[in-house]
Amino acid sequence: xxxxxxxxxxxxxxxxxxxxASEQWKRASIAERARALDTVAxxxxxxxxxxxxVAQRETHxxxxxxxxxxxxxxxxxxxxxxxxPEGLWLDARIDHADAEWPMGAPxxxxxxxxxxxxxxxxxxxxxxxxAFSVAGGDTAxxxxxxxxxxxxxxxxxxxxxDATTAVVVDALAAAGAPExxxxxxxxxxxxxxxxxxxxxxxxxxxxxxxxxRALFDIAATRPEPIPFYGELGSTNPAFVTKRAADKDAAGIxxxxxxxxxGSAGQLCTKPGVLFVPxxxxxxxxLEAQRLPAAxxxxxxxxxxxxxxxxxxxxxxxxxxxxxxxxxxxxxxxGDSGADAGAPAPVLLAxxxxxxxxxxxxxxxEMFGPAALVVTYDDESEMLEIADRLEGQLTATVIGEDDDExxxxxxxxxxxRAGRVLWNQWPTGxxxxxxxxxxxxxxxxxxxxxxxVGMAAITRFLRPVAYQNVPExxxxxxxxxxxxLGIARRVDGVLTLP
Amino acid sequence: xxxxxxxxxxxxxxxxxxxxASEQWKRASIAERARALDTVAxxxxxxxxxxxxVAQRETHxxxxxxxxxxxxxxxxxxxxxxxxPEGLWLDARIDHADAEWPMGAPxxxxxxxxxxxxxxxxxxxxxxxxAFSVAGGDTAxxxxxxxxxxxxxxxxxxxxxDATTAVVVDALAAAGAPExxxxxxxxxxxxxxxxxxxxxxxxxxxxxxxxxRALFDIAATRPEPIPFYGELGSTNPAFVTKRAADKDAAGIxxxxxxxxxGSAGQLCTKPGVLFVPxxxxxxxxLEAQRLPAAxxxxxxxxxxxxxxxxxxxxxxxxxxxxxxxxxxxxxxxGDSGADAGAPAPVLLAxxxxxxxxxxxxxxxEMFGPAALVVTYDDESEMLEIADRLEGQLTATVIGEDDDExxxxxxxxxxxRAGRVLWNQWPTGxxxxxxxxxxxxxxxxxxxxxxxVGMAAITRFLRPVAYQNVPExxxxxxxxxxxxLGIARRVDGVLTLP
Numbered sequence: 001x002x003x004x005x006x007x008x009x010x011x012x013x014x015x016x017x018x019x020x021a022s023e024q025w026k027r028a029s030i031a032e033r034a035r036a037l038d039t040v041a042x043x044x045x046x047x048x049x050x051x052x053x054v055a056q057r058e059t060h061x062x063x064x065x066x067x068x069x070x071x072x073x074x075x076x077x078x079x080x081x082x083x084x085p086e087g088l089w090l091d092a093r094i095d096h097a098d099a100e101w102p103m104g105a106p107x108x109x110x111x112x113x114x115x116x117x118x119x120x121x122x123x124x125x126x127x128x129x130x131a132f133s134v135a136g137g138d139t140a141x142x143x144x145x146x147x148x149x150x151x152x153x154x155x156x157x158x159x160x161x162d163a164t165t166a167v168v169v170d171a172l173a174a175a176g177a178p179e180x181x182x183x184x185x186x187x188x189x190x191x192x193x194x195x196x197x198x199x200x201x202x203x204x205x206x207x208x209x210x211x212x213r214a215l216f217d218i219a220a221t222r223p224e225p226i227p228f229y230g231e232l233g234s235t236n237p238a239f240v241t242k243r244a245a246d247k248d249a250a251g252i253x254x255x256x257x258x259x260x261x262g263s264a265g266q267l268c269t270k271p272g273v274l275f276v277p278x279x280x281x282x283x284x285x286l287e288a289q290r291l292p293a294a295x296x297x298x299x300x301x302x303x304x305x306x307x308x309x310x311x312x313x314x315x316x317x318x319x320x321x322x323x324x325x326x327x328x329x330x331x332x333x334g335d336s337g338a339d340a341g342a343p344a345p346v347l348l349a350x351x352x353x354x355x356x357x358x359x360x361x362x363x364x365e366m367f368g369p370a371a372l373v374v375t376y377d378d379e380s381e382m383l384e385i386a387d388r389l390e391g392q393l394t395a396t397v398i399g400e401d402d403d404e405x406x407x408x409x410x411x412x413x414x415x416r417a418g419r420v421l422w423n424q425w426p427t428g429x430x431x432x433x434x435x436x437x438x439x440x441x442x443x444x445x446x447x448x449x450x451x452v453g454m455a456a457i458t459r460f461l462r463p464v465a466y467q468n469v470p471e472x473x474x475x476x477x478x479x480x481x482x483x484l485g486i487a488r489r490v491d492g493v494l495t496l497p
Numbered sequence: 498x499x500x501x502x503x504x505x506x507x508x509x510x511x512x513x514x515x516x517x518a519s520e521q522w523k524r525a526s527i528a529e530r531a532r533a534l535d536t537v538a539x540x541x542x543x544x545x546x547x548x549x550x551v552a553q554r555e556t557h558x559x560x561x562x563x564x565x566x567x568x569x570x571x572x573x574x575x576x577x578x579x580x581x582p583e584g585l586w587l588d589a590r591i592d593h594a595d596a597e598w599p600m601g602a603p604x605x606x607x608x609x610x611x612x613x614x615x616x617x618x619x620x621x622x623x624x625x626x627x628a629f630s631v632a633g634g635d636t637a638x639x640x641x642x643x644x645x646x647x648x649x650x651x652x653x654x655x656x657x658x659d660a661t662t663a664v665v666v667d668a669l670a671a672a673g674a675p676e677x678x679x680x681x682x683x684x685x686x687x688x689x690x691x692x693x694x695x696x697x698x699x700x701x702x703x704x705x706x707x708x709x710r711a712l713f714d715i716a717a718t719r720p721e722p723i724p725f726y727g728e729l730g731s732t733n734p735a736f737v738t739k740r741a742a743d744k745d746a747a748g749i750x751x752x753x754x755x756x757x758x759g760s761a762g763q764l765c766t767k768p769g770v771l772f773v774p775x776x777x778x779x780x781x782x783l784e785a786q787r788l789p790a791a792x793x794x795x796x797x798x799x800x801x802x803x804x805x806x807x808x809x810x811x812x813x814x815x816x817x818x819x820x821x822x823x824x825x826x827x828x829x830x831g832d833s834g835a836d837a838g839a840p841a842p843v844l845l846a847x848x849x850x851x852x853x854x855x856x857x858x859x860x861x862e863m864f865g866p867a868a869l870v871v872t873y874d875d876e877s878e879m880l881e882i883a884d885r886l887e888g889q890l891t892a893t894v895i896g897e898d899d900d901e902x903x904x905x906x907x908x909x910x911x912x913r914a915g916r917v918l919w920n921q922w923p924t925g926x927x928x929x930x931x932x933x934x935x936x937x938x939x940x941x942x943x944x945x946x947x948x949v950g951m952a953a954i955t956r957f958l959r960p961v962a963y964q965n966v967p968e969x970x971x972x973x974x975x976x977x978x979x980x981l982g983i984a985r986r987v988d989g990v991l992t993l994p
Contacts, residue, residue: 023912026908026912027908068601068602071600071601072600072601072602075599075600075601076600083989086991088986088991091952093930093931093952094931095929095930095931095932101927101929102572103568103569103572103573103927103928104565104568104569104572105565105569105925105927107927107929108921108927110927110929110931110932111931112931112932112933112950112952115911117944117945118912201937201944216717216722217717217718220713220714220717220718220722221714221717224887224888224937224938224939225713225717225938225942226938226944227943227944227945390721391721401967401969401970406970407970410966410970411523411524414612414961414963415520415523415615417961418959418960418961418962419961419962419963419964420961420962420963420964420966421964421965421966422963422964422965422966422967422970423965424605424964424965428602430598430600430602430604430605430607431600432592432598432604432607433590433592433986433988433989434590434591434592434607434608434609434962434986435592435607435609435962436609436960436961436962438960440698440721440959441721441722441723442721445722446724447614447698447723447724447959448614448724448955448956448958448959448960449960450960453609454989455588455590455609455960458945459945461945462915462937462944462945463915463933463935463945463946463947463952464911464914464915464916464917464933465915465916465917465931465932465933466911466916466917466919467916467917467918467919467921468918468919468920468921469907469917469918469919470898470919472898473898473903473904473907473919487991489585489930489931491930492580492930492951494583494585494984494993496991496993
């Protein structure tokens with residue numbers, strides 16, 4: 001525990017305040033919730049010039065990338081605010097009483113909507129100090145859903161976390177939100193204590209498989225288990241068909257390298273393994289690619305984790321270095337990479353035979369600027385490999401529309417990944433209505449959910465049915481007269497306002 | 498392990514077949530899925546006269562109740578079949594590419610729908626040998642969602658399970674469904690082995706807190722954790738306001754007793770605790786109620802569990818017997834109830850002071866024909882108690898529309914229960930579009946879901962996004978031309994076919 005860490009007593013006070021704030025916030029109107037989100041977005045924009053330098057200093061990410069990320073963050077807050085009044089996310093359903101219900105017993109008047117789940121604990125990620133941190137996606141969707149948020153700051157950017165928290169707290173106060181609606185805690189122990197607190201009703205996390213699984217286990221073994229929405233890790237395989245490789249080897253090599261090395265490879269959707277035809281000129285094109293020079297990673301923990309995973313991959317017989325950027329720890333086969341200095345980007349290569357023999361090691365995520373290129377002889381090998389994939393955030397196919405193999409490959413990939421891409425690369429996760437960021441374990445701990453895009457709000461809601469409740473006591477979304485003017489399912493039929 | 502139990506080898510074969518069948522079934526058209534459900538419903542109706550006597554022998558439930566339950570079961574299958582073509586459950590979303598997307602980077606073409614989660618393990622319940630067993634709600638919704646089902650039979654009705662399985666398997670074959678789409682296993686060890694099998698991707702359960710939590714823990718500690726939809730237990734408190742008590746004490750007493758003693762109290766929504774004003778004539782009315790005579794419970798395990806929970810409640814100082822039915826183990830205070838013979842229905846009583854001092858014991862579920870009547874002096878005591886409630890399937894208010902207390906009471910109850918009722922009783926869970934059967938833990942292990950009603954299908958689905966995928970490779974629900982003719986969210990706007 002460091003001086004900066006939140007004490008046990010303070011954590012308990014914070015949870016207590018969050019529970020009270022949640023009870024108040026769930027009664028706020030949709031317009032009040034939307035205004036609060038917009039106010040936070042405006043305040044972040046106004047404080048950009050103060051926040052960006054702090055972020056640069058603490059994360060080593062470039063200014064342009066950070067400004068883009070902040071724009072994404074405020075866009076996300078505003079998009080949730082814009083979505084709220086439309087109300088489809090409430091999934092409002094009204095069944096009128098029906099004495100002749102064919103089930104064999106009269107149907108009572110039943111009305112159901114989604115309601116806030118309660119005080120929510122959000123664990124910030126290191127690699128997006130704005131978009132997946134203090135005021136990031138999980139915070140935005142939990143607030144939009146009507147819950148208070150306790151934010152566990154990432155130790156990689158504590159000052160930025162405090163600075164952003166101050167902006168958020170002031171903005172929420174200005175918007176008239178209840179005190180304690182958003183609070184930040186620091187320290188691993190504080191996070192665990194909060195996760196165990198009975199007042200916390202849901203948690204969200206973005207980070208490593210190891211850390212995420214440990215927290216998931218805590219959430220699942222509480223006396224009252226709570227939903228834990230963990231986005232843990234993914235190798236994001238990309239498959240290039242023979243005809244696609246023949247058509248544009250240079251373009252594929254260029255775009256793949258850009259996707260692997262952007263943000264120094266520290267993106268959860270980085271394509272970590274690329275399958276290409278043996279003998280294709282893609283391999284030569286990749287060898288010829290000039291990789292970026294070594295650059296510091298987010299923090300020393302990320303850097304040592306990257307070196308370890310890279311060393312494990314390189315230790316497999318049959319894995320060779322295809323190309324590397326200038327700088328420390330790069331290039332030379334057998335180099336342990338344990339010397340000082342930032343790690344250089346590197347592309348490794350192996351045959352599909354080697355991959356299949358060491359699938360667990362070679363399909364593990366290397367979080368940082370590295371990827372493995374796997375050469376196959378026959379396209380059907382991609383089907384075998386797809387069958388053995390663990391859960392993934394994304395899977396990519398670079399192909400031609402009339403490639404026969406993709407008819408079989410695509411369904412295998414949709415069974416194992418949350419997002420399947422065609423002739424595009426998986427990094428750069430757009431915030432949209434249809435986005436899906438989450439897949440089977442270990443990509444996420446909650447396969448039915450997303451942490452990016454508008455569907456993320458459902459994670460922080462729970463259904464409640466009202467039976468035979470008089471109009472005056474019903475929530476607005478379920479009143480007969482539809483005062484919110486939202487689309488509802490009435491007696492089974494989707495009914496527009 | 499008994500002779501009837503499924504061997505390890507056989508379980509493994511069954512899972513393997515279920516995985517293959519799931520892969521085939523997910524490619525079946527919506528019309529094929531609907532036809533299969535209808536065919537199963539028709540076959541169950543045709544075999545009713547064979548199945549009902551087996552159910553009567555194994556469960557001690559009355560013929561009329563079982564016939565009603567079978568009707569509910571086939572209704573449920575048909576209702577899912579009817580819902581499928583409408584397609585709103587697919588939550589189809591289409592975002593067209595947008596170069597000017599204000600996030601700061603172009604939006605790609607993204608399309609998202611819900612897809613089958615994979616082979617599903619369903620644990621049958623004892624108390625509904627049709628509606629929550631072999632061909633019950635979980636089976637219906639998992640099949641409707643496009644998954645194969647492995648059914649762990651309840652040991653309370655093994656012969657009925659086998660007989661129903663035969664009907665279901667034959668009907669599915671007749672409807673052209675893949676082999677292995679529905680299979681049944683027997684035995685606790687077989688169930689645990691199946692729950693640990695990597696091929697199983699989701700599980701559903703209805704039963705006790707103890708059994709359900711043990712299975713939840715197994716699901717959560719797998720190398721790949723899977724969703725475990727457990728419906729565990731609930732006390733279903735009911736609150737009577739002073740004015741309601743004054744208005745119709747006799748009616749409240751009569752309807753409460755009917756709800757408590759129906760199906761010998763073996764319903765997960767039985768109102769287990771009734772709060773009434775001290776000095777109200779409801780107490781006298783309840784004392785005067787003639788309770789049904791002792792009747793055998795579902796099986797010896799249920800019976801001994803009921804005796805234990807009843808004895809724990811009676812052991813609390815201040816708990817007295819209000820009334821009891823004729824028969825063994827009833828009536829006399831201090832009676833251990835451990836003598837032979839079926840247990841008689843019993844109503845106990847205590848003050849709210851006693852309840853508050855022994856809340857854990859007195860708010861525990863007594864699964865069987867018993868309930869506790871709690872007298873309060875001031876209506877505000879109901880608010881205090883509501884604040885301390887564990888998660889519930891239901892909470893009931895018997896009140897007058899302009900009772901002031903309910904304005905505060907109702908939100909406290911909706912925060913803790915999945916369904917809140919007004920002047921109706923919670924037993925008799927209608928299968929409808931808006932039904933919600935599930936609440937915070939321990940009512941369920943998955944607070945965001947329901948196990949009854951049409952929304953249950955979402956438990957067995959997972960979202961998949963398609964980025965930049967050509968029309969020919971898209972699933973029908975996401976094709977530009979909308980060949981399924983379903984409502985979709987297109988560029989954020991709900992768009993009807």
